Amino acid sequence: MEYLGLYNYWIAVVLLMTGFYAVIAKRNMIKKLIGLSLFQAAVFLLYITMDKVEGGTAPIFTADGAGQIFSNPLPQVLILTAIVVGISTTALGLAIVVRTKEEYGSIEEDEIQQMDGQETDSNEGSPKNSDFFVSARKPRAEDRNV
Amino acid sequence: MSKPDLHTPQISRLASILILFVLLAATWLVWSGLFKALLLFLGLVSSVLCLWLAIRMRFFDDYLFSLPVGRGYLRYLVWLTREVIKSSLDVTKVVLSPSLPISPRIARIRAGSDHPYDQVLFANSITLTPGTLSMDLDEGVITVHALTEQGMRDLLAGEMDRRITALRGK
Amino acid sequence: MYLAVALAVVVTMGLALIRALLGPTVYDRVLAVNMMGTKTVLLLSVITFAIGRPDFLDLALAYALINFIGVLAVLEFFRKRSELDPENNTREAE
Amino acid sequence: MNLIFGIFLLTLMLITGIAVVRAKNLFVATTLMGIFSLLLAANFFLLDAADVALTEAAVGAGISTVLFLSALSLTAEQEKPCYGGRLVALGVVVITTLALLHATLDSPRVGDINAPVHQHVAPWYIEQTPILIDVPNIVTAILASFRGYDTLGEVFVVFTAGIGVMFLLAHYPHKKPHKPHQGLRHYLIQRLVGRTVIPFILLFGFYVQFHGDFGPGGGFQAGALIAAAIILYALIEGTDTALTVIPSWLLTGMVSGGALLYSGVGIAGMLMGGNFLDYSVLASDPVAGQHLGILLIELGVGITVTGVLLSIFFAFASRKHF
Amino acid sequence: MSSWTPHLPALQVVVPLMTAPLVVLMGDRRLAWAMTTAASLCALAIAIALVGEVGEQGTMVYEMGSWAPPYGIALGVDAMSALLLLVVAGASTLGLLAAATSVSTEVEHQRQPHFYAAWLLALAGLSGILVTADAFNIFVFMEISSLSAYILIAGGPDRRALPAVFKYLAMGTIGATFYLIGVGLVYMMTGTLNLADMEQRLADVGDAEPILVAAGFITVGLALKAAIFPLHAWLPNAYTYAPNVVTVFLAACATKISIYVLIRFDFFVFQANLTEHDWQFSYFLMPLAVLGILIASAVAIFESNLKRLLAWSSVAQIGYIILGASLISVTGLTASMLHMFNHSIAKGTAFLALTCLALSISRLELKNIGGIAKQMPWTMAAFVVGGLSLIGVPGTAGFISKWYLISAALEMGDLALPLVAVILIGSVMAVIYVWRVVETAYFAKGTGVVAGDTIREAPLAILLPTWIAVLLNIWFGLAPSLPVELSGNAAELLMGHLR
Amino acid sequence: MSHIDPILLALLIPAVGALAIGIAGRINDNLRETVTLVTAGLLAYNVWGIAPEVLAGGRPGLKLFDVVPGLEIAFNIEPLGMMFACLASGLWIINSIYSIGYMRGNKEKHQTRFYIFFAVALTATMGIAFAGNLFTLFLFYEALTLSTYPLVSHKGDEKTVRSARVYLGILLATSIGLLLPAIIWTYSLAGSGDFVLGGILEGHVSGPTIGLLLGLFVFGIGKGAMMPIHRWLPAAMVAPTPVSALLHAVAVVKAGVFAITKVIVYIFGVDFLFAEPSSGWLLYAASFTIIGASLVALQQTNLKRMLAYSTIAQLSYVIMAASILKPLAEVGAAVHIVAHAFGKITLFFAAGAIYVASHKTELPQLAGIGRRMPWTMTAFTIGALSMIGVPPTGGFVSKWYILAGAFQSDNYVAITTIILSTILNAAYFLPIVYMAWFAREPEQDRVEHGEAPLPAVIALTITAALTILFFLFNAPVLELERQIVEIPQ
Amino acid sequence: MDTVINIVSWLLMTSGGLFVLVGGIGALRMPNLYTRMHAASVTDSIGPILVIGGLILQAGMTLASIKLTAILVFLLLTGPTASNALASAAMLSGHKPELAQEISEDDAV
Known part of the structure; x- marks a missing residue:
């Protein structure tokens, strides 16, 4: 039983690292984001695990139950915020992925890297600006050459 | 067992809206279970808001919306x-x-x-x-x-x- | 007694999870996800009673709702995909 | 009992997590991620974190899945195999894991009432909340008042994400003739059921919004639920129709207005002689002031979150496909 | 007005924060720029006022919502944060002044209000990190600043900005989450989030494993965000493909704020409580700093893209800052703080000059700027001054911090010689990479310039902020008493805290 | 004007002059050159005006401001600096005259830039000369390096730029890499970097550290051109000749040896160093440079490069003299700065004049040129004699004092070096003189030409005259220099 | 009275639990998608009805039972809808059910 009380932590740690692994090892951008979500979710679990008090209950007063033991509300507050931060990051990341797909036609990082590499090797004079932005820029000689 | 006549749009529309409103308000009351002035007021506001959104969503504009009563x-x-x-x-x-x-x-x-x-x-x-x-x-x-x-x-x-x-x- | 029910539900969730992992098609997985969603609703309902805080039923309600939207989003996803990519829509997972 | 359930659910989570990473099909990974979120939320609930569970359910299982699916339908579904770099990654991960596991050995056991976390600060909140703020939900009291500044930050994080997605996706490079987005219009069952439940989901959202003081919930969860309801509408009736219901100017107004409302309450506290985000000065009675302040800022949170989540969803959903 | 004085720490964050939604609501790009600049100027004024206040009354504490610190969130402004507040607000203002001319060439008109809102959020986020005294609040504002930084960088006109910013996003989020894990572990053992309270309560816990691991996670997480070698992989491309003014802003302050948090956390929370922590801190960071200086400078020497060259230089300069901190002495920390200040001025100037260049040249490659100094004398002169400051030539701001850095290294006994050697080799390498650019601009034939690129001197509206930065370089090179005093105070504060 | 401190004025005049030249350059070439000359005149007037006070034992000082506490920009005029300032400011007038002839004669481009940076370089030189502490010295030292870079790379073609890169690279690298730590080290050891007669380091440092610190200083001051960091000087010869003449025969290189001397005299203190064996290596290093550079010079076929190596050798004379660490030798070192300045500037002027008139740069081409350019070659001869140290030229005076100092300390290494190098000097200068006057002009590259433009001729005549005059009237200089080694009255 | 209600509710819940379990087993055992959906629908229809029914009996006449009713209604409304959506999606992408034999009774209609 001594270590059973740490089971939550251990799962959180292993999950954390599963997500972390996905972020490092995967080349697919969406997969990376999924890994990132997993990673963050595991941290949430780590925090929430702390708040539990044996025999306690969620920190909300009820009309009748005065003198109850409450679990710690503070980690919950923090994680509420962290969840929001997580989804915000994910949303932004997805937007970037979508734009990347539109510009490169791929969301695999190594393929993209390859494309960028070819760009500078073969085609140096012409910056491959996203067509998105060309309208915003003054027409320039290099663009005309392309 | 009188059903609103579906072929008179004006009436059925109004009836649907009213029924929905009553349902929403009642749902609020039983969900909330707190009968404080502020919450009751907020409940009213919420029901009206839901209703307004439902109207904007054109739920009542065609026959697709009706509620099981009876x-x-x-x-x-x-x-x-x-x-x-x-x-x-x-x-x-x-x-x-x-x-x-x-x-x-x-x-x-x-x-x-x-x-x-x-x-x-x-x-x-x-x-x-x-x-x-x-x-x-x-x-x-x-x-x-x-x-x-x-x-x-x-x-x-x-x-x-x-x-x-x-x-x-x- | 709540325990027994909850346990049954949890075990079912485990079975659903196995189905989700086995696939073999994406639809099987979605089915499993949907199952897990409704099972979670049940589980939560039971647990609120088990721990004596029935005021937390809101959670179960929210779950029921969210799960539904999730499945519809999946349907919409398939619909879009079949619209865009008619040849490839028999593609299966793994 | 909690322990057994906890262990069971956690094990399921672990399996799911690993499966998510191993899945080559991104759609599968996404759906598994949905399962993961559900399990996580159930775990939160077991660990007495009702508010967090509600949020995780609404966000992780709901909004997040929808967003991932939207992005998937705009990109690719299959992950391409990649080679190399795994060993390094594995090495890093193993080292980090060992470090963390090592750290946990000295950690207080789960549920240990003598753990340091339960000795400092937290008891004060539990003791003082009924006196100073007088709302049943301590989490809300801390979230909205004691640590209201964090929550202000949180709202602005959401706001930032909204701005960002709009910045990246809400404008089109070339106006091509746009085929109106149909949604599930031809799916009678879904449409009809959807119509029936949408008003109630909305109502439930408002309920969560305004009962944050009393039970799990609050502006953020409500925002997510209301947004979910409207997303549901967009799914069944098409994005374009949904945009006529909630026009984009309204969304922008909500995105900015909520954030302004929140910070405006803070400024009001300042103008009325207190510090920033001091609600006690808003009314003659400090507790009433706190109530008013919490109500207003939760409203601000709800408005912004709804606005942002919807903006993000619409930005993805109405993006043309490549 | 004086009744507002106690509110200054809050206003520093709230003013830009609240302007952001207003900018989005207005929706007009010119108005957006004007409001953003006004807010940024306002922030600068507040920062200056704060510097004065901190000078007079020491650390300023502000209780958010009037809740006392361990329970509520407290803000605290001391010399260290005041110094960096100046940097952040100043860099933002200069960047915005330049943006009036530059942004329209890179960001579509209808997207500009969002762009400026993101800018304000970045400003608010960075300031928020600086003023807060709460570990979790740091995380929240770190995320505001990071997310807005991602947006700003993704606004770059080159498509390569996208993978670059994605990498930044992934690594930045991992960094922030590592920080969060660390804070969580510390919280687990202390039950508090307020930094001061945390330190006191840590004394009871001492060297418990979770604390040690937490220290590790916080350090690594922040090192990721601060782009400390070898965790800098995201930085070069992110800076290279961002819109030019964004690079000015972010290069001047973004990574430094993470270093600030790192130093603050380490000195105000861990150092006094953990045995041998100073030793570990030093011996972990010092080799990284040294390697960073040498390797990044070497890469910069062979880089042909001007922005990436400067970005690599940033990685190297971060090495100096870390090196100063890793000495754990008053002089070392003074040098570190001072270099944060001076490097932002120097790098800001250099990037501003590149912004001017970019108005005429579509591709900022070395070979494209051959002989450009003839057509753009003011721009290139500004670059030269910025470059000299990077090298650390006397008379420029960069020299002062190098002086302190070497002084600090000389105090190190056995390590003195190798450290001095590293600093100096780094400087010499800086000579090389700066001079490659200067030489090309002044003497090379304009071979790479594409016919049809009309090269003329940048308009006054953008030269003005550039030259303000140039003058700042010289001013703080000759009369650096303000930053020196502030960083000296900060260093005293940090070291005094340990005794 | 009198209420502005003359020291400040000495800095301001060329700085303002630079601005004025820039403005004038936009208007008219003649105006620009007038402004240059006026500036040079004003500066010389101002600087020479300070001299009597110093001569009388005054030590005017000026504290500008604290950069940071303990690190101040301060000026303090002592005899060595006074002499150096007088030399540089005086020769600037002559050099400006010469420049006008040279630049116009060669139709160089960017003349305005040239004059501007020349004035800036002079500002830096004045700063070095009057610097009251190490920090100020370093500040202006770097300013000098940077302001001369555009002058060296003036031509702008690839070869020039490459050479200029070597120039800048070595000077900046040594100053940042060695001098700066040496200075900071000094500050941290002694608590200040003020130039104080008798040194400030005594008691703060001992043993091999002294040798190390001295090494950092000597090699850090790359402008002193000690081997093996001398490469920048020949590289700098790609500059227009006026630059080589004033800067790389007088201002820049002299700033180097001046700074080294100053460090030895005012930071270490002569007596302190003399008592310390670990500094003995300096003498050997200087001797090695003298002999080595002379040998290299012997093999050169390009006139300016030969002159450059000669300069390297002559600079080490100064260093060697200073490192003998005897009062007479220190005087010799100071005097040699002056004497070599006159001689070498003459030689460079002559080389430039030859180039302007005939575009000849290589030694073999010079055969018989004496007949076409008698004035120039006469001046060249005088300069060469001065280098060798033949009376009645200035070179003799300084060599005399150095030798005397060497004998005073029984320093046979120095004595041998001086004798050997004199022979070598003669070996590479005399053949040129002989060839110019007596050899027949080669047929194949015969160019019809006369003397160089008049301003150039005037300038080189003046400096040649000065070389001889210095032999005859050197009393004020000697008086000034004696004060270095004695406590002022 | 209480004991009766208790016993009934336990009965309901236990049998509900059993049905759920059966559905889970079915979802695992069934050979293909559509047949699995049948098994799953056991857990989606009878399961909630029985379990929540039991809970309602436990809660008695409180707000909780109203919420439980709401949950049940919601589940019963959305469950089949979701199943249908899934089946349609599967059909849409050409996922053919394996049939023993096709009866088209209403071809006559």
Whole structure:
């Protein structure tokens, strides 16, 4: 039983690292984001695990139950915020992925890297600006050459 | 068992709105369970807001929106529950028997009622009963997938369709 | 007694999870997800009673709702995909 | 009992998590991620974190899945196999894991009432909340008042994400003839059921919004639920129709307005002689002031979150496909 | 007005924060720029006022919502944060002044209000990190600043900005989450989030494993965000493909704020409580700093893209800052703080000059700027001054911090010689990479310039902020008493805290 | 004008002059050159005006401001600096005259830039000369390096730029890499970097550290061109000749040896160093440079490069003299700065004049040129004699003092070096002189040309005259220099 | 009275639990998608009805039972809808059910 009380932590740690692994090892951008979500979710679990008090209950007063033991509300507050931060990051990341797909036609990082590499090797004079932005820029000689 | 006449749009629309409003307000009250002035006021505001959104969403502009009111529905639900239990036991038997005696069937069934609401009720009731599954609802024709031949036969007997059609008092 | 029910539900969730992992098609997985969603609703309902705080049923309600939207989003996803990519829509997972 | 459930659910989570990473099909990974979120939320609930569970359910299982699916339908569904770099990654991960596991050995056991976390600060909150703020939900009291500044930050994080997605996706490079987005219009069952439940989901959202003081919930969860309801509408009726219901100017107004409302309450506290985000000065009675302040800022949170989540969803959903 | 004085720490964050939604609501790009600049100027004024206040009354504490610190969130402004507040607000203002001319060439008109809102959020986020005294609040504002930084960078006109910013996003989020894990572990052992309270309560816990691991996670997480070698992989491309003014802003302050948090956390929370922590801190960071200086400078020497060249230089300069901190002495920390200040001025100037260049040249490659100094004398002169400051030539701001850095290194006994050697080799390498650019601009034939690129001197509106930065370089090179005093105070504060 | 401190004025005049030249350059070439000359005149007037006070034992000082506490920009005029300032400011006038002739004669481009940076370089030189502490010295030292870079790379073609890169690279690298730590080290050891007669380091440092610190200083001051960091000087010869003449024969290189001397005298202190064996290596290093550079010079075929190596050798004379660490030798070192300045500037002027008139740069081409350019070659001869140290030229005076100092300390290494190098000097200068006057002009590259433009001729005549005059009237200089080694009255 | 209600509710809940379990087993055992959906629908229809029914009995006439009713209604409304959506999606992408034999009874209609 001594270590059973740490089971939550251990799962959180292993999950954390599963997500972390996905972020490092995967080349697919969406997969990376999924890994990132997993990673963050595991941290949430780590925090929430702390708040539990044996025999306690969620920190909300009820009309009748005065003198109850409450679990710690503070980690919950923090994680509420962290969840929001997580989804915000994910949303932004997805937007970037979508734009990347539109510009490169791929969301695999190594393929993209390859494309960028070819760009500078073969085609140096012409910056491959996203067509998105060309309208915003003054027409320039290099663009005309392309 | 007076149903609002669906063919006089003005009245039915207003009635639908009112019914929805009452339902929303009542739901708020029973969910909240707190009868403080502020919360009651907020409940009113919320109900109105929901209603306003529903109107903006044009829920009342066509016939697609109506709510199940009336005793007939209750009776139907009781019947349906019985059916569900019955067919659940059937499926349980199938699942638990070592040989897994399934004989999947597909059939197309035309719903008895023209009213889309009834058709949906029909389709969902089919799905709700284990052993049968509505896969598609198109112009009143429901494609049904059944786990066993027995289940399909039961369905094709038409009991359910009859009861639903009867609900609208035809 | 709540324990027994909850346990049954949890075990079912485990079975559903196995189905989700086995696939073999994406639809099987979605089915499993949907199952897990409704099972979670049940589980939560039972647990609120088990721990004596039935006021937390809101959670179960929210779950029921969210799960539904999730499945519809999946349907919409398939619909879009079949619209865009008609040849490739029989593609299966793994 | 909690322990057994906890262990069971956690194990399921672990399996799911690993499956998510191993899945080559991104759609599968996404759906598994949905399962993961559900399990996580259930775990939160077991660990007495009702508010967090509600949020995780609404966000992780709901909004997040929808967003991932939207992005998937705009990109690719299959992950391409990649080679190399795994060993390094594995090495890093193993080292980090060992470090963390090592750290946990000295950690207080789960549920240990003598753990340091339960000795400091937290008891004060539990003691003082009924006196100073007088709302039943301590989490809300801390979230909205004691640590209201964090929550202000949180709202602005959401706001930032909204701005960002709009910045990246809400404008089109070339106006091509746009085919109106149909949604599930031809799916009668879904449409009808959807119509029936949408008003109630909305109502439930408002309920969560305004009952944050009393039970799990609050502006953020409400925002997510209301947004979910409207997303549901967009799914069944098409994005374009949904945009006529909630026009984009309204969304922008909500995105900015909520954030302004929140910070405006803070400024009001300042103008009325207190510090920033001091609600006690808003009314003659400090507790009433706190109530008013919490109500207003939760409203601000709800408005912004709804606005941002919807903006993000619409930005993805109405993006043309490549 | 004086009644507002106690509110200054809050206003520093709230003013830009609240302007952001207003900018989005207005929706007009010119108005957006004007409002953003006004807010940024306002922030600068507040920062200056704060510097004065901190000088007079020491650390300023502000209780958010009037809740006392361990329970509520407290803000605290001391010399260290005041110094960096100046940097942040100043860099933002200069960048915005330049943006009036530059942004329209890179960001579509209808997207500009969002762009400026993101800018304000970045400003608010960075300021928020600086003023807060709460570990979790740091995380929240770190995320505001990071997310807005991602947006700003993704606004770059080159498509390569997208993978670059994605990498930044992934690594930045991992960094922030590592920080969060660390804070969580510390919280687990202390039950508090307020930094001061945390330190006190840590004394009871001492060297418990979770604390040690937490220290590790916080350090690594922040090192990721601060792009400390070898965790800098996201930085070069992110800076290269961002819109030019964004690079000005972010290069001047973004990574430094993470270093600030790192130093603050380490000195105000861990150092006094953990045995041998100073030793570990030093011996972990010092080699990284040294390697960072040498390797990044070497890469910069062979880089042909001007922005990436400067970005690599940033990685190297971060090495100096870390090196100063890793000495754990008053002089070392003074040098570190001072270099944060001076490097932002120097790098800001250099990037501003590149912004001017970019108005005429579509591709900022070395070979494209041959002989450009003839057509753009003011721009290139500004670059030269910025470059000299990077090298650390006397008379420029960069020299002062190098002086302190070497002084600090000389105090190190056995390590003195190798450290001085590293600093100096780094400087010499800086000579090389800066001079490659200067030489090309002044003497090379304009071979790479594409015919049809009309090269003329940048308009006054953008030269003005550039030259303000140039003058700042010289001013703080000759009369650096303000930053020196502030960083000296900060260093005293940090070291005094340990005794 | 009198209420502005003359020291400040000495800095301001060329700085303002630079601005004025820039403005004038936009208007008219003549105006620009007038402004240059006026500036040079004003500066010389101002600087020479300070001299009597210093001569009388005054030590005017000026504290500008604290950069940071303990690190101040301060000026303090002592005899060595006074002499250096007088030299540089005086020669600037002559050099400006010469520049006008040279630049116009060669139709160089960017003349305005040239004059501007020349003035800036002079500002830096004045700063070095009057610097009151190490920090100020370093500040202006770097300013000098940077302001001369555009002058060296003036031509702008690839070869020039490459050479200029070597120039800048070595000077900046040594100053940042060695001098700066040496200075900071000094500050941290002694607590200040003020130039104080007798040194400030005594008691703060001992043993081999002294040798190390001295090494950092000597090699850090790359402008002193000790081997093996001398490469920048020949590289700098790609500059227009006026630059080579004033800067790389006088201002820049002298700033180097001046700074080294100053460090030895005012930071270490002569007596302190003399008592310390670990600094002995300096003498050997200087001797090695003298002999080595002379040998290299012997092999050169390009006139300016030969002159450059000669300069390297001559600079080490100063260093060697300073490192003998005897009062007479220190005087010799100071005097040599002056004497070599006159001689070498003459030689460069002559080389430039030859280039302007005939575009000849290589030694063999010079055969018989004496007949076409008698004035120039006469001046060249005088300069060469001064380099060798033949009376009645300035070179003799300084060599005399150095030798005397060497004998005073029985320093046979120094004595041998001086004798040997004199022979070598003669060996590479005399053949040129002989060839110019007596050899027949080669047929194949015969160019019809006369003397260089008049301003150039005037300038080189003046400096040649000065070389001889210095032999005759060196009393004020000697008086000034004696004060270095004695406590002022 | 209480004991009766208790016993009934336990009964309901236990049988509900059993049905759920059966559905889970079925979902695992069934050979293909559509047949699995049948098994799953056991857990979606009878399961909630029984379990929540039991809970309602436990809660008695409180707000909780109203919420439970709401949950049940919601589940029963959305469950089949979701199943149908899934089946349609599967059909849409050409996922053909394996059939023992096709009956098209209403071809006559």
